[in-house]
Ligand code: HPA
């Protein structure tokens with residue numbers, strides 16, 4: 001347990017989230033509601049009740065076991081309003097957690113492949129983000145991910161089709177997710193190169209979640225990508241940690257996800273202290289909050305419970321999180337000013 005003061009401090013700390021799949025914020029309640037609204041029949045063996053589904057989510061055996069549920073559930077997302085509702089529900093929830101900036105993934109291929117047009121998906125998510133900025137002041141960026149379980153050709157098509165939304169500013173970056181085992185990063189060199197050629201500026205990649213530290217090395221050295229989603233397996237190789245520091249790389253770490261997907265058995269096994277000792281920069285994120293037992297603050301609390309950081313340490317992590325963001329310098333300054341205010345308010349209080 002965290003003390004009430006620690007919880008209040010971590011809630012107040014201005015937080016940025018860089019690793020959250022919007023489809024992974026689809027709570028069982030909204031899932032059943034949208035299935036009903038849209039007349040979607042869910043597999044009755046898997047989707048019996050909210051409680052049963054929540055129990056099943058506590059027993060994922062691997063990334064692929066989770067991905068089965070993650071991909072099945074998307075069937076209920078049909079209309080622009082569905083995507084807007086999903087996005088706004090997430091933003092409302094994290095506003096209460098003290099999130100001030102969100103960089104959000106979505107998987108275009110997963111939607112286009114089942115007949116939902118890209119324009120519907122992007123318009124719905126964008127509306128949810130715009131409404132949240134107007135109402136809560138949370139700034140955001142939208143990042144498309146291509147999925148590793150489909151052929152490279154499909155990823156190339158997906159990157160090409162997203163460019164019209166990059167040009168209008170609705171989409172800001174490219175990531176890569178889904179099954180890691182059997183899909184080493186070098187397989188996707190061409191996809192990232194195409195994105196660069198087309199003018200995509202912000203690049204990130206899920207790497208070193210289940211795959212080895214050597215794949216994080218490849219991601220950095222051969223693909224030239226220095227934002228790494230997860231990257232926790234880097235801690236297995238001190239040379240890779242050194243490479244991450246030398247290249248000023250940034251990891252988006254997801255502690256509760258790593259426990260639910262059995263990367264570690266407990267948050268206390270997270271390599272976060274190793275990253276800090278080595279000087280590797282990272283942020284703390286929820287990944288798929290509806291599936292992994294918590295939103296961004298829950299992840300901060302779990303880290304605090306495991307490692308009992310001081311206020312100053314948390315301040316340093318909050319600064320790294322701001323600096324690792326893809327927002328502009330003015331927004332970074334605003335968030336850092338919020339952080340100064342919080343630190344001043346908490347100057348005389350213990351956590
Ligand atoms: O953590 C993840 N890893 C890979 N693919 C994913 N798709 C959603 N979340 C994840």
Ligand SMILES: [Zn+2]
Nearest residue numbers: 177206229287
């Ligand atoms: Zn992820």
